[in-house]
Amino acid sequence: SQKIEQNSEALNIQEGKTATLTCxxxxxxxxxxxxxxQDPGRxxxxxxxxxxxxxxxxxxxxxxxxxxTLKQSLFHITASQPADSATYLCALHSGGYQKxxxxxxxxxxxxx
Amino acid sequence: xxVVSQHxxxxxxxxxxxxxxxxxxxxxxxxxxxWYRQFPKQSLMLMATSNEGSKATYxxxxxxxxxxxxxxxxxxxxxxxxxxxxxxxxxxxxxxSPLVGKGSSGANVLTFGAGSRLTxx
Numbered sequence: 001s002q003k004i005e006q007n008s009e010a011l012n013i014q015e016g017k018t019a020t021l022t023c024x025x026x027x028x029x030x031x032x033x034x035x036x037x038q039d040p041g042r043x044x045x046x047x048x049x050x051x052x053x054x055x056x057x058x059x060x061x062x063x064x065x066x067x068x069t070l071k072q073s074l075f076h077i078t079a080s081q082p083a084d085s086a087t088y089l090c091a092l093h094s095g096g097y098q099k100x101x102x103x104x105x106x107x108x109x110x111x112x
Numbered sequence: 113x114x115v116v117s118q119h120x121x122x123x124x125x126x127x128x129x130x131x132x133x134x135x136x137x138x139x140x141x142x143x144x145x146x147w148y149r150q151f152p153k154q155s156l157m158l159m160a161t162s163n164e165g166s167k168a169t170y171x172x173x174x175x176x177x178x179x180x181x182x183x184x185x186x187x188x189x190x191x192x193x194x195x196x197x198x199x200x201x202x203x204x205x206x207x208x209s210p211l212v213g214k215g216s217s218g219a220n221v222l223t224f225g226a227g228s229r230l231t232x233x
Contacts, residue, residue: 008153032219043118043205043224044156051219089156093220099146099171100220104155 002028004103006090012109013080021075021106023090028101030092033066033073038087038105047088048075080110114140118206118225125196126233133191133228135206141186142208146222147179150203159204162189196232204228 005024013019023033031052036044050057050066050073057064063076077084087105115138125131135145145162160181161169168181178200180192189208193200207222 004155034219034221036222041203041227041229043116043207043227044222046221046223049219049221091222096220098220099158099161100222101158102148102156104153 002026002092002101004028004090004092004101006103006106008104008106010107010109012111015080015082015110015112017080019077019080019084019108019110021088021090021108023073023075023103025071025090025092028071028092029068029094031095032093033064034091034093034100035062035064035073035075036089036091036102038089040087044089044102077108080108082110082112084108085110114208114210114223116206116208116223116225118228120228121226122229122231124231124233127197128195130192130194131196131230133193133204133206133230135189135191135208135225137187137208137223140208140210142189142210143186145183145189145206145208147181147189147191148205148207150205150227156205159191164189193230196230198232201230201232204230 003026034049035047038044061078065074087107089105090103093100117136143164147159148156159174162183164183170176183189205227207224
């Protein structure tokens with residue numbers, strides 16, 4: 001069955017450092033991989049999308065890589081700030097209105 | 113940008129009663145909306161895909177008679193939890209997407225509502 005793995009343990013980093021979160025998947029050949037941010041008690045908010053034929057995508061302090069051979073995506077936040085503290089979700093889907101499947105998310109805590 | 117409004121944000125009800133949650137796309141039309149459920153420290157689980165003007169498509173293991181979905185217009189989908197029980201207590205979140213790109217090859221980037229916290233006593 002399809003499986004998305006994210007480190008469910010919290011990641012604590014010092015303010016100003018680069019946070020790197022990992023998303024691995026098995027039994028899946030997604031056309032698209034997305035990252036969302038979720039704050040406690042709120043719905044997720046879309047951050048970045050990367051297509052299977054793209055290696056890297058950037059948006060301001062965010063960078064996503066997508067390695068379809070390793071079946072892995074890395075999500076980087078550079079110059080991290082306490083306001084970046086949240087849970088970050090990896091999501092996969094095959095395109096169109098096909099369902100989007102989410103990982104459990106990794107909780108990031110940026111320490112001042 | 114795309115905005116999805118979800119109401120109510122919190123609801124407490126007695127066991128055996130029914131609860132309706134509304135999901136509206138405010139600035140775009142959504143022929144398809146998605147209903148997710150999230151238990152503490154667990155991932156978002158898709159419950160059903162709501163299709164405007166037709167029956168919803170439910171995921172395996174989700175009881176369609178218990179979780180009634182109505183998508184009567186291009187901007188409104190409702191989820192009714194019927195005869196709620198304490199084990200139905202959860203965080204319910206709806207989402208919709210104006211597709212990125214054209215046609216079915218576009219990416220399904222989801223805009224989520226704020227979620228509805230249901231507590232069944």
